Amino acid sequence: MPKFAANLSMLFTELPFLDRFDAAASAGFEGVEFLFPYEYETDDLAARLKANGLTQVLFNLSAGNWAAGDRGIAIYPNLTGEFRESVQRAVKYAKALGCKQLHCLAGTAPPGADHRQMRKTYIENLTFAAGALADEGMTLLIEAINTRDVPNYFLDSTAKAADVIESVGAPNLRLQYDVYHMQIMEGDLTPTIDKYLPLIGHVQIADTPGRHEPGTGEINFPFVFDHLDRIGYKGWIGCEYKPRSSTSDSLQWWRKLKAPTI
Ligand SMILES: O=C(O)C(=O)[C@H](O)CO
Ligand SMILES: [Mg+2]
Numbered sequence: 001m002p003k004f005a006a007n008l009s010m011l012f013t014e015l016p017f018l019d020r021f022d023a024a025a026s027a028g029f030e031g032v033e034f035l036f037p038y039e040y041e042t043d044d045l046a047a048r049l050k051a052n053g054l055t056q057v058l059f060n061l062s063a064g065n066w067a068a069g070d071r072g073i074a075i076y077p078n079l080t081g082e083f084r085e086s087v088q089r090a091v092k093y094a095k096a097l098g099c100k101q102l103h104c105l106a107g108t109a110p111p112g113a114d115h116r117q118m119r120k121t122y123i124e125n126l127t128f129a130a131g132a133l134a135d136e137g138m139t140l141l142i143e144a145i146n147t148r149d150v151p152n153y154f155l156d157s158t159a160k161a162a163d164v165i166e167s168v169g170a171p172n173l174r175l176q177y178d179v180y181h182m183q184i185m186e187g188d189l190t191p192t193i194d195k196y197l198p199l200i201g202h203v204q205i206a207d208t209p210g211r212h213e214p215g216t217g218e219i220n221f222p223f224v225f226d227h228l229d230r231i232g233y234k235g236w237i238g239c240e241y242k243p244r245s246s247t248s249d250s251l252q253w254w255r256k257l258k259a260p261t262i
Helices: 019-026 042-052 077-097 115-134 158-168 179-185 189-199 221-230 252-258
Strands: 003-007 031-033 055-060 101-103 139-143 173-178 200-205 236-239
Touching (some): 003 055, 019 042, 031 236, 042 055, 042 077, 055 077, 055 236, 077 101, 077 115, 101 200, 115 158, 139 158, 158 189, 173 179, 173 189, 179 200, 189 200, 189 221, 200 221
Parallel strands (some): 003 031, 003 236, 031 055, 055 101, 101 139, 200 236
């Protein structure tokens, strides 16, 4: 069975953020991920991880003004200084939390934007970030995101992500393959995973339509999970979905997977 991490930005939102660590551990998770740690003290986060024996699997570099709709700053030529600062801050948090993977969001490119210039900036920023993370034994991840939920997101296909990874050429830059986003944009999930397996550092899941738990939509998750085992995927799977009702109800698929007789 693959290793599953609870995404604390989406699961257990019935509770204050710091209490979600305890809830994830009580539900049987051994790893957690979330969007951003920056409004919390590293000591408070580290204490929750330690008290619950949890691994911090992943979080994101700052991505601009999230509430205002920003989804990354890595492609903007006028924000390279801010980008570099965000890398230093993320590495500081990751070291304190023992976190080995950081996701870098790209940003959105409105119609008429200079895509060529943005790609150049993106490559330069990723090269800088991958270098800074390599010094700490950490991996940088990039994720293709569906443009229905995030219109104009710069990185919107697995092939484009693979091309960017090749252009940067850093061994610690890898792909975050989000099954939800890629079912919307591409389908053909397991052959795509097979093709890009050597690049995949992290997987995330949600069903579609709705971005709810496995079993609520069109994706055959038992098949996908078995497939990941069969082909020897050793990374984590982040449960990045919005529970259709309560988090506890939404975890029925997970209880079944752990104890198939339930
Ligand atoms: O939205 C997602 O799928 C993510 O994984 C990011 O953390 C936020 O873009
Ligand atoms: Mg994702």
